[in-house]
Amino acid sequence: MIEARGLSKRFGDVLAVDDLTFDVQPGRVTGFLGPNGSGKSTTMAMIMGLDHATSGSVKILGKQYHELRWPLREVGALLEARAIHPGRSARSHLWSLAQYNSIPKTRVDEVLDRVGLIDVANKRVGKFSLGMGQRLGIAAALLGDPAVVLLDEPVNGLDPEGIRWTRTLCKSLAAEGRTVFLSSHLMAEMALTADQLVVIGKGRLIAEMPVAEFVAHSTGNSYRVRVSSPEALMTVLEGANGEVVLSADGSLLVSGLDAKTIGDLALSLGVAVYELTAQASLEDAFMEMTGSSVEYRGVS
Amino acid sequence: MSTVTAEHQWTIDEPSGRAGLRQAVSAEWTKFWSVRSTSWSLIALLLATIGLGILSTHALSTGPATIDPIRRIFVGFNLGQFAIGVLGVLYISAEYGTGQIRSTLSVMPRRSVVVGAKAIVMGGVGLVVGEVLSFVTFFVGDAVLSGSASHVAFGAPGVLRVLIESGLYLALLGLIGLGIATILHNSAGSIATFAGAVLVLTLLVSAMPTFIIHAVSRFLPANIGQTVFALSAPPRFATIPVFSPLTGLIVLAVYAVVLLAAGSFLMSRRDT
Numbered sequence: 001m002i003e004a005r006g007l008s009k010r011f012g013d014v015l016a017v018d019d020l021t022f023d024v025q026p027g028r029v030t031g032f033l034g035p036n037g038s039g040k041s042t043t044m045a046m047i048m049g050l051d052h053a054t055s056g057s058v059k060i061l062g063k064q065y066h067e068l069r070w071p072l073r074e075v076g077a078l079l080e081a082r083a084i085h086p087g088r089s090a091r092s093h094l095w096s097l098a099q100y101n102s103i104p105k106t107r108v109d110e111v112l113d114r115v116g117l118i119d120v121a122n123k124r125v126g127k128f129s130l131g132m133g134q135r136l137g138i139a140a141a142l143l144g145d146p147a148v149v150l151l152d153e154p155v156n157g158l159d160p161e162g163i164r165w166t167r168t169l170c171k172s173l174a175a176e177g178r179t180v181f182l183s184s185h186l187m188a189e190m191a192l193t194a195d196q197l198v199v200i201g202k203g204r205l206i207a208e209m210p211v212a213e214f215v216a217h218s219t220g221n222s223y224r225v226r227v228s229s230p231e232a233l234m235t236v237l238e239g240a241n242g243e244v245v246l247s248a249d250g251s252l253l254v255s256g257l258d259a260k261t262i263g264d265l266a267l268s269l270g271v272a273v274y275e276l277t278a279q280a281s282l283e284d285a286f287m288e289m290t291g292s293s294v295e296y297r298g299v300s
Numbered sequence: 301m302s303t304v305t306a307e308h309q310w311t312i313d314e315p316s317g318r319a320g321l322r323q324a325v326s327a328e329w330t331k332f333w334s335v336r337s338t339s340w341s342l343i344a345l346l347l348a349t350i351g352l353g354i355l356s357t358h359a360l361s362t363g364p365a366t367i368d369p370i371r372r373i374f375v376g377f378n379l380g381q382f383a384i385g386v387l388g389v390l391y392i393s394a395e396y397g398t399g400q401i402r403s404t405l406s407v408m409p410r411r412s413v414v415v416g417a418k419a420i421v422m423g424g425v426g427l428v429v430g431e432v433l434s435f436v437t438f439f440v441g442d443a444v445l446s447g448s449a450s451h452v453a454f455g456a457p458g459v460l461r462v463l464i465e466s467g468l469y470l471a472l473l474g475l476i477g478l479g480i481a482t483i484l485h486n487s488a489g490s491i492a493t494f495a496g497a498v499l500v501l502t503l504l505v506s507a508m509p510t511f512i513i514h515a516v517s518r519f520l521p522a523n524i525g526q527t528v529f530a531l532s533a534p535p536r537f538a539t540i541p542v543f544s545p546l547t548g549l550i551v552l553a554v555y556a557v558v559l560l561a562a563g564s565f566l567m568s569r570r571d572t
Contacts, residue, residue: 099327
């Protein structure tokens with residue numbers, strides 16, 4: 001498990017990570033969510049002891065990273081895509097990491113097989129595609145059969161099949177009782193993969209809650225309703241204290257009522273319901289939460 | 301949400317003790333030989349030292365006797381020292397250049413162990429390669445000289461000393477290259493610094509006022525090398541204080557240790 005307490009990191013004038021306190025528990029996938037540049041990678045680097053915290057602390061399995069006796073057997077990490085010498089073969093790269101922690105050579109081919117790179121084991125890593133590089137990074141993370149797995153933006157550059165594979169892998173690692181902490185700036189992917197969320201923006205903690213709660217928070221506020229006679233339903237819905245807007249295409253945008261109430265009222269009125277969909281998406285909720293904390297915003 | 305399952309039964313047993321220098325040396329050994337720059341640098345080293353030795357001694361083979369034919373045979377070492385220095389530099393600077401260092405430090409977070417392992421591998425390889433090279437260079441060069449007035453017997457006084465210490469000199473220059481790069485991290489900057497210390501500084505000092513030449517010359521690696529791979533100090537050192545070859549090598553060893561220790565200290569202070 002991972003415990004961050006008041007973790008902060010300053011680069012010159014920029015406070016990249018600002019007083020982060022959160023816990024990552026074993027047995028479930030914890031998503032680390034935030035826009036690009038929000039401090040996710042810096043936090044990961046501090047967990048790994050690569051960057052030094054300006055103040056506060058972070059412990060992994062109850063220890064500081066450099067106190068781990070066999071780091072690779074306790075923590076497996078996929079850092080930013082290419083933390084690998086391009087001139088080495090995939091097999092040599094993994095073998096050298098394995099040797100650092102007395103991990104048997106047979107394990108190298110086991111993980112290469114698991115991530116689907118066994119056929120290119122002797123190919124130089126520099127020739128790998130972005131997706132293959134990510135898989136090799138995941139193989140390195142799995143080498144030591146670790147209790148904690150850290151994955152920094154693991155689905156970057158992966159094709160849909162690879163994304164699905166990573167999602168399944170994360171879930172199965174968590175189901176085996178491991179602590180799985182993965183960062184992403186993609187809300188939709190997180191909603192599918194994670195059980196728990198740590199959301200940050202501009203280095204600050206915005207939310208720490210189960211995904212289900214996050215989803216509940218962010219949907220059900222507004223519904224799009226298409227029925228056989230919109231005007232009639234509109235009157236009834238407004239009578240039930242709903243706020244209703246009639247769109248140009250004839251559909252209704254309803255807020256202030258839940259889906260069940262809307263459906264029941266339509267039934268009692270005898271109108272046919274063609275569509276009843278929640279409007280606020282997870283993306284919207286995420287944007288809403290982190291909106292004021294996005295550092296670089298494009299103009300649209 | 302998934303429920304927390306029973307503690308996972310890990311498939312690999314964790315050994316007792318902790319990961320340390322022994323594991324690090326075997327891993328760094330694998331890393332050393334699994335990149336192409338290693339063989340390129342070693343081939344360059346081989347060609348420079350033996351090749352130049354042959355060229356230089358060939359001219360001697362027909363002429364009158366030379367005072368110090370060993371210096372002519374070993375003339376390639378003046379160039380070879382750059383090849384081994386570059387090898388030492390790249391051994392760690394390439395890790396910083398590619399991001400590999402982050403993988404390395406994630407499996408061995410204690411910086412001093414990583415630097416120590418690299419120094420053992422680099423020093424060990426440098427010593428073996430250096431010794432082999434110095435014996436091969438001698439016998440090849442001596443074969444060229446055989447029958448000429450400049451021929452030196454293997455058993456002649458001082459020859460064995462030159463052969464052993466020249467290999468040692470190359471190993472130490474490799475470690476100095478490694479030490480510089482452990483501090484600077486950047487390949488180009490480290491190679492330039494190494495070349496500056498070995499070549500430019502020597503030229504620069506020789507153009508300085510006499511009192512500076514007297515004070516500094518003997519501390520310069522290239523000048524130490526001049527006394528190591530020769531039977532006697534070169535004539536231009538006749539009026540300048542020089543270290544004996546052995547003392548010179550000890551000075552170089554101190555440089556290497558100081559650079560590596562400083563680099564290791566800085567690594568544990570800096571973000572990676």
